[in-house]
Amino acid sequence: MERKTADKGIDWKRFQNGDENVFRHFYDLYAEGLYGYGMKIAGNEETVRECIQSLFVYLYEKRNSIACPNNLSAYVFVSFRNRLIKTMVSDSKNASVSGSVPMNYDFEITVDIQESLAAEDGDTERLQALQAALDELSPQQREVVYLRFYNGLSIDQTAEVLGLASQTVSNVTHNAILKLRRNKLLSKAFLLFLMLALDRFII
Amino acid sequence: MISIMEENDAIYALLKNVVLKNEKMDRKEELWDSIRKETLTAGRKKTVIRRVWWIAAVAVVAIALVIGGFASQKNIVSGGDKMAVALPGGSASELGANSSLHYNSIGWAFARKVALEGTAIFEVTKGRKFTVHTSEGDITVLGTKFLVTEDRQGTALHIECYEGSVRIDTKAGSEVLKKGEKADCSNEGIIKAEILPEFITYDGVALKEIIEKIETVYDVNVSGKEKYDSMTFSGLLPTGNLKDALDIVFGSCGIDFELNGKDITLK
Numbered sequence: 001m002e003r004k005t006a007d008k009g010i011d012w013k014r015f016q017n018g019d020e021n022v023f024r025h026f027y028d029l030y031a032e033g034l035y036g037y038g039m040k041i042a043g044n045e046e047t048v049r050e051c052i053q054s055l056f057v058y059l060y061e062k063r064n065s066i067a068c069p070n071n072l073s074a075y076v077f078v079s080f081r082n083r084l085i086k087t088m089v090s091d092s093k094n095a096s097v098s099g100s101v102p103m104n105y106d107f108e109i110t111v112d113i114q115e116s117l118a119a120e121d122g123d124t125e126r127l128q129a130l131q132a133a134l135d136e137l138s139p140q141q142r143e144v145v146y147l148r149f150y151n152g153l154s155i156d157q158t159a160e161v162l163g164l165a166s167q168t169v170s171n172v173t174h175n176a177i178l179k180l181r182r183n184k185l186l187s188k189a190f191l192l193f194l195m196l197a198l199d200r201f202i203i
Numbered sequence: 204m205i206s207i208m209e210e211n212d213a214i215y216a217l218l219k220n221v222v223l224k225n226e227k228m229d230r231k232e233e234l235w236d237s238i239r240k241e242t243l244t245a246g247r248k249k250t251v252i253r254r255v256w257w258i259a260a261v262a263v264v265a266i267a268l269v270i271g272g273f274a275s276q277k278n279i280v281s282g283g284d285k286m287a288v289a290l291p292g293g294s295a296s297e298l299g300a301n302s303s304l305h306y307n308s309i310g311w312a313f314a315r316k317v318a319l320e321g322t323a324i325f326e327v328t329k330g331r332k333f334t335v336h337t338s339e340g341d342i343t344v345l346g347t348k349f350l351v352t353e354d355r356q357g358t359a360l361h362i363e364c365y366e367g368s369v370r371i372d373t374k375a376g377s378e379v380l381k382k383g384e385k386a387d388c389s390n391e392g393i394i395k396a397e398i399l400p401e402f403i404t405y406d407g408v409a410l411k412e413i414i415e416k417i418e419t420v421y422d423v424n425v426s427g428k429e430k431y432d433s434m435t436f437s438g439l440l441p442t443g444n445l446k447d448a449l450d451i452v453f454g455s456c457g458i459d460f461e462l463n464g465k466d467i468t469l470k
Binding site (some may be wrong): 024027031032036038043052056057060105109110112149150 | 218220221222223224225226227230234235237238241307380395
């Protein structure tokens with residue numbers, strides 16, 4: 001499975017000139033990554049789709065006043081996240097009388113065991129262990145892990161998306177890894193994968 | 204020891220082939236179509252809306268100016284009789300018969316200016332420059348009472364100042380009138396003179412003196428007057444009508460006279 005959000009460039013000049021192909025490429029590059037990320041935050045498909053749509057419409061309409069972002073992935077993710085949270089806050093305000101709703105979300109990551117088994121010849125036990133380990137992480141740790149390892153954002157990019165210092169993201173990542181390793185069920189699998197990983201990266 | 208780099212790699216490896224729920228995006232093309240549709244229509248709609256707003260704004264301003272201009276344009280025409288006219292800010296005018304006065308009540312806030320055709324007396328409150336515009340020239344004042352008469356042909360202008368002072372600017376020149384002064388303006392220039400009452404009352408005054416007065420008031424020359432030096436005159440001397448004045452003065456004294464232009468010969 002390809003990393004969804006490799007930091008591929010967009011020809012910003014051409015995008016600003018309204019090049020249809022570049023815009024389409026831009027959408028293809030980020031739509032799925034944003035969708036997956038948005039679903040973890042909002043959990044509502046329509047909300048997520050609306051926010052992706054409004055983000056791309058916004059980017060296209062304001063393309064001439066947006067300077068080429070230093071870090072496009074971070075820019076796109078942070079814009080999307082802000083948009084999504086704003087929508088959720090206003091939706092919950094409309095729904096409840098209480099007014100201010102703190103924007104805490106669980107950022108649940110659910111492993112699709114069925115699909116994962118079909119994709120490779122892994123074992124159910126390991127996948128269940130991974131799910132359990134992920135559940136043990138805090139929502140913030142899950143979000144960092146997801147952005148960093150599933151969407152391939154760097155520490156700096158992740159920090160920008162979440163509005164945190166890079167050092168904080170490093171610490172959160174490190175603690176998450178420690179927690180994953182402390183999970184007994186996972187540790188066996190983790191070590192196994194660590195071996196495999198080391199094999200792959202060293203050889 | 205496992206370095207952080209290695210740990211990271213391990214997590215990458217761990218998640219690499221795992222399929223997460225809610226990652227697969229359905230109807231991706233459909234969403235793209237919606238985005239495309241919105242970007243295409245939004246751009247057009249915005250320009251149209253912006254243009255409509257501009258047109259609306261311009262139209263409102265234009266209508267306001269036209270309506271305001273018309274509504275504030277005052278046009279006062281007197282009939283066969285004179286007419287009292289109240290001007291903005293407490294000033295007033297007595298418009299003579301068959302005369303007309305124009306001014307703009309909004310423009311008044313910026314400049315006190317009236318246009319006159321015919322005759323009018325103005326009583327001006329203290330304040331900014333007050334201007335009476337005639338086809339012959341402009342009369343400018345600061346708090347005064349004065350009369351302006353323009354003849355029908357618009358070639359001669361007669362101004363009388365009753366209070367304060369007025370300034371006259373015509374093509375022929377400029378002049379300042381003080382209280383009790385009058386001026387006649389024509390293309391040749393401005394002739395200043397004292398304002399006389401309609402009638403001068405005399406009681407047993409030497410006829411010689413009366414004749415001198417007639418000569419100055421009417422700018423005439425009376426010859427043959429020496430023989431009536433001893434006579435006196437009692438009565439009213441009109442200052443506005445030479446024929447009447449001569450009839451009254453010389454008629455009452457039983458003196459025959461002959462009027463020939465500016466020359467009067469006593470018999």
